[in-house]
Amino acid sequence: MDNSCLLSTTYFGPVQWYQKLHRYDTVWLERHDSFIKQTYRNRCVIAATHGPLTLTVPVAHDGASPLTRDMRISDHGDWRRLHWNAIRSAYGESPFFEFYADDLAPFFEKRWEFLVDFNEAIMEKMCELLDIRPNVKHTERYGNTESLMALETSESLGSLETLRSLRGLGSLETVVDDFRDVIRPKHPMPDASFTPRRYYQVFEQKHGFLPNLSILDLLMNEGNESVFFL
Secondary structure, eight states: OEEEEEEEOOSSOBHHHHHHHHHOSEEEEEOSSBOOSSSTTSEEEEEETTEEEEEEOOEEOSSSSOBGGGOEEOOGGGHHHHHHHHHHHHHTTSTTHHHHHHHHGGGGTSOOSBHHHHHHHHHHHHHHHHTOOOOEEEOSSOOOHHHHHHHHHHHHHSOHHHHHHHHHHTOOOEEEEEOTTTSOSSSOOOOTTOOOOOOOOTTHHHHOOOOSOBHHHHHHHHGGGGGGGO
8 A cells, every 4th residue: 555645844853753764755845825823834843941942034025915836935033043043042962963964054044945946855855864765756736645645546547537446346456544633733723643652852851751842853863873763
């Protein structure tokens, strides 16, 4: 069986999001949904000295109903310097910060125009550091898992007619799990396939273990062992 999933784009997404990249045969990234504020699309959560800290990338758009693919990154508030300072402050004493600092710094120096391109570059670098090689595709339009099943199966089998005949015979084995509204910082939906695993955190004695933080937290604390927690 070929298992696929559908994810929203993320800014240094949480451990749960990267677990999907690692475990699914194919990952579809949604670019055509309406942009929703206060989601992982443009924010991440790290463990700071005073507890969980949310870092948000400011965005701007031209239309009244912006799609995620059209969201532009704003330079408002000197956010790049603030984010990098926050990350250095939170993880400067972690076991692997110095090891990864040169890989992370360019994301707070270079300017990207579109949020999805910025997030894509981050994802590629995080996958490189995690040593995972997901098969990532991008949606061509907003749709549901049924439309992705049709697209994916027709790509592999050659035609929609073949897809229909296989469905009629009950032999279609492509599965697409939709996590677009499951993985979110506020009011996440149930995910039976994800159980946070405890790992070392710099401020654990102060705040207790904080689950499902940004992938940055896992990398800074576990380094090349991070993949075993996905």
